[in-house]
Amino acid sequence: MAHIDYYFATLSPYTYLGGTRLEDIAAKHGATIAYKPVDIVALFGRTGGTPPKDRHPSRQEYRAQELRRQSKKTGLPLNIQPAHWPTNGAPAAYAFIAAQNAGGGDLGKLAHAITRCVWADEKDIAEDAIVRACLEEAGFDPSLADSGLLEGAETYAANLEEAAERGVFGAPFYIVDGDERFWGQDRMDDLDDYLSDIKA
Template sequence: MAQIDYYFSTLSPFTYLAGTRLEEIAARRGADVTYKPMDIMTLFTRTGGVAPKDRHPARMAYRAQELRRGQLKSGLPLNIKPMFWPTNPAPSSYAIITAQQSGDGDLGGLVHGILRAVWSEEKDIAESDVIRTELEDNGFDPDLADKGMLSAAEEYARNLEEAVAANVFGAPFYVVDGAETFWGHDRLDDLDLFLSGKL
């Protein structure tokens, strides 16, 4: 069984545009997914990237076009300039980490729900009530939003270090069996082909 380490940020619009396609591919190919939310802004500084606020206008113009095209291809509603972005990604990331450890519920649905809250529903994912609602809607105990914060914070930091060591530099980023890497929601078809042995 292939192991996919899924590095992402709960602030990333491109992770949002991936929808639940990773989960569909993993189910079809019999792959196991480990969710690794990370601090994308710190990752950028560690791996030669630039935070959106510091990017050249030419790059930001291209980003806007890519988001528009990605939205049209995915069919997902998207506000390119959401009300609560950027916000503190740590509380939502901690909740995902704690939910994964609990072994209950729909983890892919939780991740997508949190991203949808930012990029479609104009919600602040740093707020406890938003996180609790997403946990409950995806079959988790909403109290997980307030549990295991210290261990989740430690894992969140560890995810960043593991991302840097695995040559991850953006989100979403998929690492198969610690070796084969795929960057971006637009590389999910390639990930699928690789898992099927065709690439």
């Protein structure tokens, strides 16, 4: 059985545009998923990347065009300049980690709900009420937003270290069975093909 380590960011538009397709692909191939939220800005700093606001205007313009195209391609609505971005994505990441530890809900749905709040629903995921609503939508106890904050912070920091050590430099990022790496939601067809090949 294949295993996918999934590095994602609560503030990443490309994580949002991935929707829940990863979960569909994993189910198709009987693969397991370990969800690993990371601080994407800190990861950029560790791996030679540049936060969007600090990029050359030509890169910012291209990013905006690409987001528009990918939104159309996926059928997921996206606001190129959302009202609450950037914001503090850590509380939502901590809540996600608490939900993962608690079990009982749909983690793929939770990741999508959080990122959808930022990129489509004009909601601030730094607010407890928004995080609680996401937890509830995905079948988790909303009170998880208030629990495990220390453990969440420690796991979030550990995920960053692990990501940097394993060659992760953006989000979403998928690593299959230890080292086969795929960067970006637009590489999920390649991920799907790879899982088909290793099953054959």
